[in-house]
Amino acid sequence: MKNILQKILFASFLLASPFAQAQTDEDVEKVADIFETSLTKSSAYEWLRYLCKNIGHRLGGSPAYTAAANYTAQMLDTLGADTVWLQPLKVPYWNRGQVAKVRIVNSQTIGNQDLSCIALGFSGATPRLGITAEIVEVKSIAELEKLGNKVKNKIVFFNRPMDATKVSTFYAYGGAVDQRSSGPRLAAEFGAIACVVRSMTLKQDDVPHSGMTVFNNVKPIPALALGYQSADLLAELLAQEPNLRLNVQTDCSTSPEQTAYNVIADIRGSERPNEIIVVGGHLDSWDIGEGAHDDGAGCVQAMDVLNLFKRLGIRPRRTIRCVLFANEENGMYGATTYAEYAKNNKKEIHYAALESDAGGHSPRGFSMDAVPDAQKNAFAKVQKWREILVPYGLYDLQAGSSAADVGKLRELGTILFGLKPDSQRYFDFHHAKTDIFENVNKRELELGAGAMAAMVYLIDKYGF
Amino acid sequence: MKNILQKILFASFLLASPFAQAQTDEDVEKVADIFETSLTKSSAYEWLRYLCKNIGHRLGGSPAYTAAANYTAQMLDTLGADTVWLQPLKVPYWNRGQVAKVRIVNSQTIGNQDLSCIALGFSGATPRLGITAEIVEVKSIAELEKLGNKVKNKIVFFNRPMDATKVSTFYAYGGAVDQRSSGPRLAAEFGAIACVVRSMTLKQDDVPHSGMTVFNNVKPIPALALGYQSADLLAELLAQEPNLRLNVQTDCSTSPEQTAYNVIADIRGSERPNEIIVVGGHLDSWDIGEGAHDDGAGCVQAMDVLNLFKRLGIRPRRTIRCVLFANEENGMYGATTYAEYAKNNKKEIHYAALESDAGGHSPRGFSMDAVPDAQKNAFAKVQKWREILVPYGLYDLQAGSSAADVGKLRELGTILFGLKPDSQRYFDFHHAKTDIFENVNKRELELGAGAMAAMVYLIDKYGF
Numbered sequence: 001m002k003n004i005l006q007k008i009l010f011a012s013f014l015l016a017s018p019f020a021q022a023q024t025d026e027d028v029e030k031v032a033d034i035f036e037t038s039l040t041k042s043s044a045y046e047w048l049r050y051l052c053k054n055i056g057h058r059l060g061g062s063p064a065y066t067a068a069a070n071y072t073a074q075m076l077d078t079l080g081a082d083t084v085w086l087q088p089l090k091v092p093y094w095n096r097g098q099v100a101k102v103r104i105v106n107s108q109t110i111g112n113q114d115l116s117c118i119a120l121g122f123s124g125a126t127p128r129l130g131i132t133a134e135i136v137e138v139k140s141i142a143e144l145e146k147l148g149n150k151v152k153n154k155i156v157f158f159n160r161p162m163d164a165t166k167v168s169t170f171y172a173y174g175g176a177v178d179q180r181s182s183g184p185r186l187a188a189e190f191g192a193i194a195c196v197v198r199s200m201t202l203k204q205d206d207v208p209h210s211g212m213t214v215f216n217n218v219k220p221i222p223a224l225a226l227g228y229q230s231a232d233l234l235a236e237l238l239a240q241e242p243n244l245r246l247n248v249q250t251d252c253s254t255s256p257e258q259t260a261y262n263v264i265a266d267i268r269g270s271e272r273p274n275e276i277i278v279v280g281g282h283l284d285s286w287d288i289g290e291g292a293h294d295d296g297a298g299c300v301q302a303m304d305v306l307n308l309f310k311r312l313g314i315r316p317r318r319t320i321r322c323v324l325f326a327n328e329e330n331g332m333y334g335a336t337t338y339a340e341y342a343k344n345n346k347k348e349i350h351y352a353a354l355e356s357d358a359g360g361h362s363p364r365g366f367s368m369d370a371v372p373d374a375q376k377n378a379f380a381k382v383q384k385w386r387e388i389l390v391p392y393g394l395y396d397l398q399a400g401s402s403a404a405d406v407g408k409l410r411e412l413g414t415i416l417f418g419l420k421p422d423s424q425r426y427f428d429f430h431h432a433k434t435d436i437f438e439n440v441n442k443r444e445l446e447l448g449a450g451a452m453a454a455m456v457y458l459i460d461k462y463g464f
Numbered sequence: 465m466k467n468i469l470q471k472i473l474f475a476s477f478l479l480a481s482p483f484a485q486a487q488t489d490e491d492v493e494k495v496a497d498i499f500e501t502s503l504t505k506s507s508a509y510e511w512l513r514y515l516c517k518n519i520g521h522r523l524g525g526s527p528a529y530t531a532a533a534n535y536t537a538q539m540l541d542t543l544g545a546d547t548v549w550l551q552p553l554k555v556p557y558w559n560r561g562q563v564a565k566v567r568i569v570n571s572q573t574i575g576n577q578d579l580s581c582i583a584l585g586f587s588g589a590t591p592r593l594g595i596t597a598e599i600v601e602v603k604s605i606a607e608l609e610k611l612g613n614k615v616k617n618k619i620v621f622f623n624r625p626m627d628a629t630k631v632s633t634f635y636a637y638g639g640a641v642d643q644r645s646s647g648p649r650l651a652a653e654f655g656a657i658a659c660v661v662r663s664m665t666l667k668q669d670d671v672p673h674s675g676m677t678v679f680n681n682v683k684p685i686p687a688l689a690l691g692y693q694s695a696d697l698l699a700e701l702l703a704q705e706p707n708l709r710l711n712v713q714t715d716c717s718t719s720p721e722q723t724a725y726n727v728i729a730d731i732r733g734s735e736r737p738n739e740i741i742v743v744g745g746h747l748d749s750w751d752i753g754e755g756a757h758d759d760g761a762g763c764v765q766a767m768d769v770l771n772l773f774k775r776l777g778i779r780p781r782r783t784i785r786c787v788l789f790a791n792e793e794n795g796m797y798g799a800t801t802y803a804e805y806a807k808n809n810k811k812e813i814h815y816a817a818l819e820s821d822a823g824g825h826s827p828r829g830f831s832m833d834a835v836p837d838a839q840k841n842a843f844a845k846v847q848k849w850r851e852i853l854v855p856y857g858l859y860d861l862q863a864g865s866s867a868a869d870v871g872k873l874r875e876l877g878t879i880l881f882g883l884k885p886d887s888q889r890y891f892d893f894h895h896a897k898t899d900i901f902e903n904v905n906k907r908e909l910e911l912g913a914g915a916m917a918a919m920v921y922l923i924d925k926y927g928f
Contacts, residue, residue, distance in 0.1 A: 036629040165500040167856055167911070202907060362826070362886045364857065392631055393828065393886075395859040422826045422857075422886060424907045443666060443888045447631070 027461070031388050031454045033312055038450035043307055044300040045442045047075055048360075051300070052290035052437035060284035060327030060334070061091040061258030068283050069261040072324055076265035076303060080310045081322070083268075086261040089337040091327040093258045094122050096287055097251035102196055102224055105132060105245045107237055115234060116227030118208040118432075119250045120180060120197065121286070121330050124220030130249030131155070131194050131222060137238055141178055144186055152191030155246050158183045159198050159235055161228075162427070169423040170358065173200055173430075177211075184213045184223035194248045195223040198231035203428040206230055210286050210431045212330050222250050260284065260326035262334045267306055269319040269460075276342075277456055278321050278353035278414075279305045282328035282335075282405055289435035293426060296437075297360025297445055299324050301419070304449035305456055316460045318351060325405040328357070332404060339408035352459050354417040354452055355403035359429075360440045361421035363451040365389075365396030374413035375399075378464035385458045394451055396420055415464060417455060419448055491925070495852050495918045497776055502914035507771055508764040509906045511539055512824075515764070516754035516901035524748035524791030524798070525555040525722030532747050533725040536788055540729035540767060544774045545786070547732070550725040553801040555791040557722045558586050560751055561715035566660055566688055569596060569709045571701055579698060580691030582672040582752070582896075583714045584644060584661065585794050588684030594713035595619070595658050595686060601702055605642055608650055616655030619710050622647045623662050623699055625692075626891070633887040634822065637664055637894075641675075648677045648687035658712045659687040662695035667892040670694055674750050674895045676794050686714050724748065724790035726798045731770055733924075735781040740806075741920055742785050742817035742878075743769045746792035746799075746869055753899035757890060760901075761824025761909055763788050765883070768913035769920055780924045782815060789869040792821070796868060803872035816923050818881040818916055819867035823893075824904045825885035827915040829853075829860025838877035839863075842928035849922045858915055860884055879928060881919060883912055 038044075051058075051068060058064040069086055077084045102117040104110065136151045138144045139160040144151065158179035162172040177200055184195040199209040206227035213223050226234065238244055263283060269275060281298025285291020302322045309320060326334030342350050354366070368379050379399045386397055402416035410416060421444070429435040502508075515522075515532060522528040533550055541548045566581040568574065600615045602608045603624040608615065622643035626636040641664055648659040663673040670691035677687050690698065702708055727747060733739060745762025749755020766786045773784060790798030806814050818830070832843050843863045850861055866880035874880060885908070893899040 035631065039628050039631075164503050164907075167499065167503075169907075204906070362888050390859075395854075424826050424911070425905050428905070441889050441892070442668070443628075443633075447888070 027388055030457060034308055034453045034457060035392055035450040037308055037311055038304065038446045038453065039443065041311060042304050042446045042449055044304040044445050044449045047300040047303060048292065048296050048440060048445065049437055051296045052292050057285050057287050057289055057291050058283065059287040060260040060330060061093045065260055065284055065326070069263050072263050072283065072299065072303060076263070076306065076322060079307045081265035081267055081306055084265040087264055087337060087341065088259050088261050089326060089333055090257040091260045091333050092331055093255040094330065095253045095255060097253060099249050099251045100224060101130065101249040102226060103247040104234065104237065105247050107244055108241055109237060115230035116206040116208050117224045117230065118210045118288070119252045120184065120210055120223045120225055121212040122215060122220060123213065123223040123250060123252050125251050125253060126222045126249050130247045132245055132247045133193055134243055134245050135238060137235060141182060141186060144183070144190065149190055151187060153193055155194045155196060155248060156187040156192045157196050157234060159231055161198060162200060162202050164202055169202060169427050172202060173427060176200060180211055180225065181214055184221060185215045185218050188215065188218050188221045192221060194221050196246065197223065197225050199225045199228055200430070201228055201427045204228050207432050207434055210288060222248050224248065224250060260334065262326050262338050263324040265306060265322045267309055267316060267320045269317050270315050271317040273319050274347055275318040275349050275351040276321050277318050277351055277459055278323050278406060279452055279456060280323040280325055280353070280355045280405055281357055283324040284327050284329050286329055286431045289433045290437055292435050292437050292440050293359040293429050294431065294435055295328070295357045297440055297448070298356035301356045301445065301449040301452050305453045308449065308453040314457065318460050320456060320460070328405055335405035335408040342409060342412060350409050350412050350414040352415045352417065353406035353409050354419065354455060355406040356419040356448060356452060357403045357405070358419060358423065359421050359426040360445040360448060361425060362444045363394060363419055363421050363448045365394045365420045366455060367401045367418045367420055368397065368399045369402040369410060369416040371410055371413060374415060376464065378415045381464050389454060392447065392451065419452060421448060491852055494921060498772055498917045498921060499856055499914040501772055501775055502768065502910045502917065503907065505775060506768050506910045506913055508768040508909055508913045511764040511767060512756065512760050512904060512909065513901055515760045516756050521749050521751050521753055521755050522747065523751040524724040524794060525557045529724055529748055529790070533727050536727050536747060536763065536767060540727070540770065540786060543771045545729035545731055545770055548729040551728055551801060551805065552723050552725050553790060553797055554721040555724045555797050556795055557719040558794065559717050559719060561717060563713050563715045564688060565594065565713040566690060567711040568698065568701065569711050571708055572705055573701060579694035580670040580672050581688045581694065582674045583716045584648065584674055584687045584689055585676040586679060586684060587677065587687040587714060587716050589715050589717055590686045590713050594711045596709055596711045597657055598707055598709050599702060601699060605646060605650060608647070608654065613654055615651060617657055619658045619660060619712060620651040620656045621660050621698060623695055625662060626664060626666050628666055633666060633891050636666060637891060640664060644675055644689065645678055648685060649679045649682050652679065652682050652685045656685060658685055660710065661687065661689050663689045663692055664894065665692055665891045668692050671896050671898055674752060686712050688712065688714060724798065726790050726802050727788040729770060729786045731773055731780060731784045733781050733783040734779050737783050738811055739782040739813050739815040740785050741782050741815055741923055742787050742870060743916055743920060744787040744789055744817070744819045744869055745821055747788040748791050748793050750793055750895045753897045754901055756899050756901045756904050757823040757893050758895065758899055759792070759821045761904055761912070762820035765820045765909065765913040765916050769917045772913065772917040778921065782924050784920060784924070792869055799869035799872040806873060806876060814873050814876050814878040816879045816881065817870035817873050818883065818919060819870040820883040820912060820916060821867045821869070822883060822887065823885050823890040824909040824912060825889060826908045827858060827883055827885050827912045829858045829884045830919060831865045831882045831884055832861065832863045833866040833874065833880040835874055835877060838879060840928065842879045845926070845928050853918060856911065856915065856918070883916060885912060
């Protein structure tokens with residue numbers, strides 16, 4: 001009798017305590033299996049090599065993007081996903097063209113000098129010989145707004161660097177990127193005829209970093225990013241020669257809409273197949289470099305979650321769905337299309353969604369987000385898995401945000417996760433020609449895949 | 465009365481609780497100041513550039529080592545250390561020579577084939593045309609011992625890879641390095657005439673990694689490391705052609721002892737100047753690459769602790785001493801000499817010692833060590849500073865080990881700390897020609913310096 005009572009008490013303790021549940025030896029062992037397999041038998045690195053070296057950069061809607069969609073779909077099929085399909089959507093299409101030039105004209109100090117530059121996505125073009133005008137340097141949108149029409153017929157130079165004192169470079173990026181994303185449009189509204197923006201990077205080299213700028217209904221003006229050192233040089237010269245002029249040339253253009261595809265693959269759940277756990281990244285990249293960290297790494301990590309489940313024979317209770325989103329870089333139409341599909345698919349519940357879109361560096365944890373009603377005990381529950389995850393360097397489990405594409409599922413009540421890799425090097429490569437395969441470390445990439453798989457395993461097993 | 469009682473109670477609570485003490489706003493702000501300054505005004509990166517690019521690799525006892533000692537002493541003087549001196553010592557000196565060659569001879573499959581190789585430190589030389597012999601592949605010292613004299617007149621090939629399933633690559637290294645450090649000596653004792661060892665790396669390229677091998681009183685035989693891919697190739701061929709032969713050539717040699725120097729600089733303590741907190745790294749490197757991660761990074765981080773204290777006007781209670789150790793790589797004579805000095809200097813107590821010798825990557829915490837009698841509450845006390853340190857990524861504070869040079873102070877009862885950077889990339893570069901300045905990220909390096917300075921600040925303020 002006493003024994004039975006003890007068993008009942010123990011069982012009720014287990015039921016009442018998700019912590020105790022999650023701390024079983026089985027979980028510790030399974031998570032160890034996941035990481036050991038990711039570090040020795042993962043396909044992520046070779047998939048990434050193919051994406052980077054055989055396909056290369058892949059702007060949403062480009063032929064290379066279609067090749068990447070077909071390749072990843074084939075790999076997902078080969079690894080044993082139950083279903084694989086391509087979800088088509090229309091995406092805007094912008095061409096970089098052949099010319100991007102920012103030249104200091106006739107400086108009293110240095111004469112003519114070309115600066116390191118690259119056109120921003122959706123920049124307008126210049127006439128063939130470019131636009132030559134004086135420069136107005138500003139450090140913020142507010143400063144531009146204060147100047148107002150004084151920038152008319154001038155070139156606005158946004159020159160506020162990312163704040164190096166932020167330990168997370170994503171905060172530094174978030175604190176500066178308004179200059180790139182909104183600056184050119186506002187400058188155009190005040191009559192500026194072109195715009196140059198200090199690159200969003202903390203690396204003190206001269207590699208320019210592209211990225212999207214948004215004109216909405218305003219007629220695009222030419223908008224280019226300058227390398228870090230070029231921005232420094234221009235600012236120094238302007239301090240001495242306020243009437244300095246720039247010549248800006250670019251022949252970029254906009255094409256008709258193109259078709260791109262979300263790549264979607266499921267391992268069907270054994271008990272609750274209608275409850276979906278999404279793992280994703282975005283398959284498109286900017287049209288330079290190889291889209292290695294942004295976001296080839298996230299895609300192959302998401303694919304590898306399915307791969308690791310298959311290799312280890314883990315049969316999930318819920319459906320694990322890999323979604324490789326189209327067109328994150330220039331409009332998020334892939335994520336929007338998928339979220340619309342999820343909303344309209346009344347038979348499915350989007351239980352959780354994890355994305356890796358912060359680079360292929362050593363993982364340190366996950367950020368989490370959900371609408372307040374959906375959160376309930378979810379975040380607290382995740383904290384209780386912390387002990388299992390810390391041996392793999394995953395100590396940082398904080399609510400606050402997730403990632404761009406899965407963020408579109410927030411309103412469905414989905415619990416969202418963004419993988420948090422070490423951020424120090426990400427903006428060295430982000431949207432630049434240096435975002436290539438060689439700058440991704442195999443083990444760091446694999447640990448990220450393991451982190452995603454381990455979190456999916458725990459979510460699937462215990463729920464929130 | 466009630467108020468006074470409350471104040472007394474609160475004060476006694478503060479006295480009783482080191483946790484409450486350490487959680488003052490002042491500490492949080494000071495640590496924030498330290499990291500902000502390290503990320504914006506540190507000299508570490510420029511010092512490292514000079515060490516790597518103007519001086520280059522610096523084997524203990526070489527002219528380059530002396531140049532590095534003079535340069536770092538000058539920098540420590542310039543930053544405002546109260547005392548700077550060079551502590552001379554004698555070090556053994558080994559010359560790599562001009563030739564290092566491992567050739568597969570007359571394979572039935574591929575004919576002759578040179579393998580990627582590098583001599584191990586203290587390798588013996590071969591005759592001018594080398595040594596040609598059959599190969600005995602072993603995976604462990606135990607396997608060699610079992611074979612015993614069967615390896616006589618043969619070349620022993622140690623081929624156990626580092627274990628990729630270890631999340632910390634230092635554990636993977638620790639589990640394989642006996643092959644390099646002891647293998648050649650044991651092979652020589654059993655009559656082997658040369659030795660080749662798979663490089664201690666997890667990177668699947670073909671860059672060979674050097675490092676010390678210890679012959680003690682045994683006559684050195686030629687001992688070379690093979691690149692990862694070369695080791696794979698050799699193992700594959702041997703499986704098909706067990707009688708395969710290698711030709712090994714190297715003209716390395718041993719010189720008379722040379723003089724090297726520990727570089728020692730103090731900021732004198734204001735209250736307890738005889739209590740010493742050492743911060744260090746080792747200034748010597750292997751004679752290839754630039755000694756950037758191993759251990760230029762650790763040296764400039766240790767120097768930067770003094771620099772950050774000076775720049776922030778933090779007057780330490782105890783003496784903060786930067787020690788750049790000579791000759792870690794080939795005998796630890798610098799650490800031994802310093803420990804002897806510390807032991808004999810009866811006026812000084814070596815209160816704590818921190819070393820950075822695990823690469824210049826993003827810091828994740830500290831490992832700690834001390835003789836049992838000395839530990840008392842020290843490790844528990846450090847845990848209580850964790851909340852202040854976690855925002856800078858320093859979550860991993862575990863007892864167990866420290867670092868090689870400061871380890872020699874253990875018997876003095878010193879509390880020892882080793883900085884723990886992310887370990888994934890370290891053995892990509894370790895003891896190889898790829899350990900160059902370009903492979904060190906400025907911010908990662910600076911965060912490590914900040915981590916060292918923050919820990920020194922807390923130790924100095926609160927003690928153990």
